[in-house]
Amino acid sequence: FHVTRVETKPYEGQKPGTSGLRKKVKVFTQPHYTENFVQSTFNALSTDKVRGATIVVSGDGRYFSKDAIQIIIKMAAANGVRRVWVGQNGLLSTPAVSAVIRERVGHDGSRATGAFILTASHNPGGPNEDFGIKYNMENGGPAPEAITDKIYENTKTIKEYFIAEDLPHVDISAIDVTSFGGPEGPFDVDVFDSASDYVKLMKSIFDFQSIQKLLSSPSFSFCFDGLHGVAGAYAKRIFVEELGAPESSLLNCTPKEDFGGGHPDPNLTYAKELVACMGLGKSNSQDEPPEFGAAADGDADRNMILGKRFFVTPSDSVAIIAANAVEAIPYFSSGLKGVARSMPTSAALDVVAKHLNLKFFEVPTGWKFFGNLMDAGLCSVCGEESFGTGSDHIREKDGIWAVLAWLSILAHKNKENLDGKKLVSVGDIVRQHWATYGRHYYTRYDYENVDSGAAKELMAYLIKLQSSLSEVNKIIKGICSDVSKVVHADEFEYKDPVDGSISKHQGIRYLFEDGSRLVFRLSGTGSEGATIRLYIEQYEKDPSKTGKDSQEALSPLVEVALKLSKMEEFTGRSAPTVIT
Ligand code: VG1
Ligand code: CO
Incomplete structure (x- = not known):
């Protein structure tokens, strides 16, 4: 392929927000708009993170992702990137991208130094809805403000971008490595399974056997709503294939470009089907609701946790996970390094930190601030009121992780109850928590x-x-x-x-x-x-x-x-x- 230099002019308003650049698809599809932002990002990174480097490109599969992936592949080639890793069909959840950066080793021993994540998260998708691009760094976390500020500055003065216009369209539907020859040598596109690195990581954190026992117990029942986002791909692999939950426990778990026309936001307003299934809201279904229900957002970093006719606030959820992590989750068995929450998140976590004598941090909204604490070994579990919960296993919030954390707590509390005794429910766990901590x-x-x-x-x-x-x-x-x-x-x-x-x-x-x-x-x-x-x-x-x-x-x-x-x-x- 050849490198083409294209002249361009700045667009206003390409300022990355709390979590990347998010605009209507119609804004992204203006001539050079996406290219300007991608080039501004390359220009904001140090040379070694671009030339000869390996970068990941994928996302929640929303409308315009497939086109954006081809654009970014061509621009990566032209900017001297050595390899681009793409999840099959361009799908990778935000937490899976973080895991891939941190854990995946390429067939030639390569490791990724960054990622373009193509998502507008919980915002609707489709030709008239939102698209987004976010850049994550070598630690697997969102670019810090120093980088996003630089990207924004670059977008204001950009005059040119580089693209390999004659690079053939790369088939991202099949797992394969395709090699191309460019002016600086070979360039590879490596399409890999979207779930396997992430599944492996989850198996190293949780006791899958004990969760499997819980899920297969006749007294327990479970329901997960993927809201047509990318979480479905992981839910099938983990809850059904690994943990033996019946296929029927999954709702809306086939990823769609427009999220079925809905708002892929896991809360009581938008996760309507799940809310009804769990016996909450206005539904008057006669069926007995499942013991446990959960949902994730478009890019699967958010989660909502529900019990039978019971809603767990995200602020309570992170506090309860922190209070039970050491006993219920093998990854934390040697103790928590510290805990953190975003400023608007309730102080439920503060009270747990005080009781357990844990380091505690209050950071601004957005996940990027937790990463530094984790890299420095100061924080194990953290969360936001906006349905975000996670830990230092990666540098993003993690919806499926949160569900597995709750299943672990339920499995732990019900170890002795699975042969027909009354189960300790989600509601019981939360009420018990309030009784102890307020x-x-x-x-x-x-x-x-x-x-x-x-x-x-x-x-x-x-x-x-x-x-x-x-x-x-x-x-x-x-x-x-x-x-x-x-x-x-x-x-x-x-x-x-x-x-x-x-x-x-x-x-x-x-x-x-x-x-x-x-x-x-x-x-x-x-x-x-x-x-x-x-x-x-x-x-x-x-x-x-x-x-x-x-x-x-x-x-x-x-x-x-x-x-x-x-x-x-x-x-x-x-x-x-x-x-x-
Ligand atoms: C919102 C939430 C924030 C979250 C961010 C990204 O930001 O409040 O807690 O980190 O979305 O989540 P804001 O600036 O709109 O309040 V996600 O799942 O949309 O990447
Ligand atoms: Co999200």
């Missing part, structure tokens, strides 16, 4: 696609308000006398304890005397307008008061949040788009 009532209100100007004004207003706490407390008193008072308010700022880098403007916090919190943030993953996220949390230590409905328990605080922020006045919205 409960953090928690909810999140999302206002999607709000006018960007209005969203900024609301945030600016809240920051200004923070300058006088007495004024804030006066307003709150006028709204509701039932809530405690604000004792501290700020804009969250994080100093990375490993590299000392500082991340500013990471969300506005109002901290109350009784441990309650209100957090306001603007989303960094949307593709249109602005999304305001409002996080509401209240701590209850008294075991006699931990059984309330959470929306009910939080309603005074919600009222305060909405009125204090003048939400309706600024946004014109009388209700959020989604409540989780």
Whole structure:
């Protein structure tokens, strides 16, 4: 093949957000748009991570992935990359990409130094929906801000990109290595099985035998919803082939380019089928729901955990995993190095860390901040309120891992019960946890696609308000006398304890005397307008008061949040788009 230099001009707005660049497909398919971003990424990396290097390209299989893969292969060849690794059919979950970077050794002994992950995660897919590109580094984690800032700077000045236009279309549907000759020597495209490296890693972490016993017990039943995302490919291999769950326990586990027209977001709003199957929501099905249910998002890094008629909040989930990991999961048997959560995630994990005397970290939203802690050996288990849970086995959150972690805890707690005794249920485990550690009532209100100007004004207003706490407390008193008072308010700022880098403007916090919190943030993953996220949390230590409905328990605080922020006045919205 030959290298062609193509002249181009910058596009505005190619700034990677919380997790890569996410835009409508129609934006990505503009002439040179995708190429500009890919070249800007190559130019942001050190030469040794490009020339002669091995990089991974794959994703959740959403619409435009197959075209983007061919473009990136051609540009990689032209930029002097030695090998491109592609999951069969271009499919690799985000956690599997992380595992492949860290674990896979090529047939010639090569190892990958980075990856283009093609996904917009939980955002819908299809010709009129979202596409995304994210770059991950040698440790398997998302590029840190220093790199994403550089990528963005490059997109603003780009004049040219390089592409091997005459490189033939590579068949990515069959497992095979194809070699090409270029001006600098050979270039290989290695198409490999999407699941095997990941499955091997999971088997080294969990006790598959004990999970298999649980799944095959007649008293246990299980249901997993892949929401038509890439998780299905892994669910089949792991839950059915390895662990013996019946095929019928899988819902929507064939990956589709448009996720069946749905929103591949594992929460109570979008995972409708699973929610109904688990006896939650408005369904009045007569069938007895399964003991355990779970779902993952489009790229399979998020998870939702459900019990029979029971919802586990993600903030509780990570706390419960941390509290039980050492006993229930072989990978952690020698202890946890530390735990971490994102700032808006509830303090349930903090309480566990305190009880177990574990190192604890609070980082900004987005997985990239956990990676440094893990690389430095400071953190084993971490999570976010946004249905993200994971550990230092890779450098991404991991939906299937979270499901296996819960199955391990259930298997451990029910070791003696599998021959017909009453099972300890998901609900029992959570209630027991609240009894020991107290409960953090928690909810999140999302206002999607709000006018960007209005969203900024609301945030600016809240920051200004923070300058006088007495004024804030006066307003709150006028709204509701039932809530405690604000004792501290700020804009969250994080100093990375490993590299000392500082991340500013990471969300506005109002901290109350009784441990309650209100957090306001603007989303960094949307593709249109602005999304305001409002996080509401209240701590209850008294075991006699931990059984309330959470929306009910939080309603005074919600009222305060909405009125204090003048939400309706600024946004014109009388209700959020989604409540989780
Ligand atoms: C959201 C979540 C954040 C998560 C990010 C990526 O970001 O709040 O916790 O890490 O999505 O998740 P934001 O900036 O929109 O609030 V995924 O599964 O979409 O890659
Ligand atoms: Co995701």
